[in-house]
Amino acid sequence: MKKIYITLFCLIMANSFSVVFAQDSSNEKYRKAIEEAEKDLLAEPTRGDLMVLIANNYAWQNKSDSALAYIQKAEQINYYNDDLFDSWLNILLWSHRYEDLLKTCQIAEQYQYSNTENLLRKRLIAYNELEKYNQGVELLKDPRNKRFLKLDDICYMYNNMIMKRNTNVILAFYSLDLFDNNIPQHLAYLGYSFDVGKNTMAIRANYANRYQKKDLQLEADFYLKMNNKSYMYFNYGYSFDATLFPRHRVGYEYYIPLKSKMEASLGARYMKYLGSEVFITTAHLEKYMGHHWLAFRPFYVIQSGKNSFTLLANYRYYGKNPLNFWGIELNYGNSPDDNRLMMENGIFNNLKAYKIKLEKNFMLNSFSDIHIGMGYTREEYITSTYRNRYLLELGYRFRFK
Numbered sequence: 001m002k003k004i005y006i007t008l009f010c011l012i013m014a015n016s017f018s019v020v021f022a023q024d025s026s027n028e029k030y031r032k033a034i035e036e037a038e039k040d041l042l043a044e045p046t047r048g049d050l051m052v053l054i055a056n057n058y059a060w061q062n063k064s065d066s067a068l069a070y071i072q073k074a075e076q077i078n079y080y081n082d083d084l085f086d087s088w089l090n091i092l093l094w095s096h097r098y099e100d101l102l103k104t105c106q107i108a109e110q111y112q113y114s115n116t117e118n119l120l121r122k123r124l125i126a127y128n129e130l131e132k133y134n135q136g137v138e139l140l141k142d143p144r145n146k147r148f149l150k151l152d153d154i155c156y157m158y159n160n161m162i163m164k165r166n167t168n169v170i171l172a173f174y175s176l177d178l179f180d181n182n183i184p185q186h187l188a189y190l191g192y193s194f195d196v197g198k199n200t201m202a203i204r205a206n207y208a209n210r211y212q213k214k215d216l217q218l219e220a221d222f223y224l225k226m227n228n229k230s231y232m233y234f235n236y237g238y239s240f241d242a243t244l245f246p247r248h249r250v251g252y253e254y255y256i257p258l259k260s261k262m263e264a265s266l267g268a269r270y271m272k273y274l275g276s277e278v279f280i281t282t283a284h285l286e287k288y289m290g291h292h293w294l295a296f297r298p299f300y301v302i303q304s305g306k307n308s309f310t311l312l313a314n315y316r317y318y319g320k321n322p323l324n325f326w327g328i329e330l331n332y333g334n335s336p337d338d339n340r341l342m343m344e345n346g347i348f349n350n351l352k353a354y355k356i357k358l359e360k361n362f363m364l365n366s367f368s369d370i371h372i373g374m375g376y377t378r379e380e381y382i383t384s385t386y387r388n389r390y391l392l393e394l395g396y397r398f399r400f401k
Helices: 002-043 048-059 064-076 082-094 098-110 116-129 133-141 146-150 152-165
Strands: 168-179 185-196 199-210 213-225 231-239 248-258 262-272 277-289 292-302 308-318 325-332 353-365 368-382 385-400
Touching (some): 002 048, 048 082, 082 098, 082 116, 098 116, 116 133, 116 152, 133 152, 146 152
Antiparallel strands (some): 168 385, 185 199, 213 231, 231 248, 262 277, 277 292, 292 308, 308 325, 353 368, 368 385
């Protein structure tokens, strides 16, 4: 288990070091370009093109204040043209100054900036980052902008903002597990999530029918957003009978964004059953690559001295809509976060298991989507004795303001 967490740590550090080394070599080129341009600017102090060139080289070094200082110098000599606005808009975007980006879009429009596609894209990004989803949606409903919905990234942003502005979500889910040596098992839940300020709260009722027993669990999740775009996850669940679900379930995880569209997390889970306790440590690493998403999650389970390890790998391919995707999940071991895999009286199956699951999510309309999953598991339920498990799952989600 330590090797897995060390590997995740090394991947994060390698990502950071590779960025640093690449920046050092590039920054030297940018510094030389600035020196040459400043010499020429001393000889010709009204050359706006040199001011923009210097601004770009500062921006590529993540020195946005210095870059914007030269943009202002170009403004002072009325050097308003497409080159200026191309650089100005990019600098504000790269430095995450989204309010200023929207103001500059207005200025660019006043001076007849010709790249209307870029202007629209920058506005949409700013609206999305500022969580002004209604303005972004209305912008694309303008008849002058509807033609841009043919572009994949703009269509994706549009659908994403439609989804995000509907912050109230009702979710219904059902799964059926079939065995070649046991009766079918059922799991279902009904949930509702909503915003609490900038944070998100979710409540859920879980129902299980397994081993000729029934159980009900009430569960709540809370996502606390931080200023640096990291966030924390808190979870608590309670089961009245605790015949299948734990009497108490507690979870915590801290998520932090990394460079190159990556995210990592570290967390723990605790489950208290009638006759046992389970403690779990977990981590998470994910990366977006265009339309592709890849994620890894290890679990280390401690229960009455019987420790076990689980590793999950997920891949998704997204279309023009964040709710339209195909996915595949590969799993070694039994995931302790999967309620389907808890045995009677809270005994967790820590024997070997190999799982594959295919999933499809698609949008029905601007308010709802459906999830379908099919999977197969070859699992060891008694030492050296295996059986087949077949999974079918169906989910429905409805969003509203």
